[in-house]
Amino acid sequence: MGVSFKYWDDCVDPKDMEAMWKEPEVRTEWIDAGETQGQKVHLSRDPDGQPYLTQIEMKAVADIVIHRHFDSKLDPEMICAIAELExxxxxxxxxxxxxxxxxxxxxxxxxxxxxxxxxxxHGYQSYQVQGIPDLLFRPFVSVYFGAAYLEWLSNFEGKERSEEFVVRAYKGGTKKATHKSTLPYWKRYLSVKESLPYRKICDRPSPSKAPKSPTSPCSPRSGSYVYWDSRVSPEDMEEMSNHPAMSKGWAPFKEKREKMRFALDGEKRPYLSRAELKAIAEIIVSKYFSTRGIKPVVLCALAEMVSRCILDGDGSRPGLMGIDYSTAFWLYMEVGYRAYRVDYVEDLTKPFVSMYFGAAYYAWLSEYEGRERTPQFVVQAYFAGPKKVNLQETGPLWLKFEQALSNFEERARDQESCSIL
Known part of the structure; x- marks a missing residue:
């Protein structure tokens, strides 16, 4: 594939850029990120360097396209949820x-x-794509034709169709809209769609849009402390308190353990010390993966690489282990890892939940397509997906992994906090 985008301006027409700047939430997000109107706007990138739209940007594109081309008759959250899954x-x-x-x-x-x-x-000709398939890599073009397809499905064969029919048909075609094979996709869609308003709050908190739930795990950015008992169940908290490393490591704190606070980094984000991270990994492995040959230090190294031990994640991937919601939900629903529920993306900002699904994904990758896989394969697949593994290019990634792994060897040093790789 020869297509590459670095800036929004590379994949969006000037009129669409102007429309994006007029969206208040997008404008605020871009200015907060250091962008200036009239200059090129950088696309966000995940830890693997792939460009992605923030949820605020995605919602704005959906809103603009639907208002401009579909008389606001389609649900933008349907488009956002499908984009999330797809x-x-x-x-x-x-x-x-x-x-x-x-x-x-x-x-x-x-x-x-x-x-x-x-x-x-069917007359959807706002963008001319005949013979130019690469245009579908452009966000506005892709959303336009995705919305067009949804509109066509909603009136398939002249009958008004339900949201379930439309979503399942989008995944498997009209013949599979009521087939059992598309039912898991519908369930994932419902969960993702329900979580979208909360995800938007977590992406960029705003005093005027604070979460309504007093137990929302979106961490404050104002420097307020986050308590362990807000992110960890009483059972897991008991396990932590009884862990040898923690019974010693937490002893100097005068506060009660049920009011233990996470440490905050320089940007006021809650994070785990290496000792805390290792304790959680050891508890999860011993309880749920003791027969799978997974080493807790391997999970710790992955966490350090993907999140730098920051509780909410560092970048586009949520949580310590960087497992996104759709992957966790798939592991829960279809692969059978059900020790923890994942009803919302915020569940993945809970350290035990994120560690559990990180370990589950690692275990699944270790036996991908029924074959025992090498550690090099599993590590690269963890970050890029198993279909994108190229073992000839594992050098830099594997060296980073080995460096992170060395931080969790049985040594007295480096127990205070995670390093920045």
């Missing part, structure tokens, strides 16, 4: 579909021939 909001996402031997592309993961069909036979 591509994690990555405009350059691609996926080869074995059953149809074709490739879906873009934020909405459409087949180029579907976009051409919608344009040629």
């Amino acid at each position: 591509s994690d909001r990555q405009p350059l996402a691609i996926r080869y579909e074995k059953k149809i031997k074709d490739t879906t592309i873009g934020i909405m993961q459409l087949l180029p021939k579907t976009a051409e069909w919608l344009s040629g036979e």
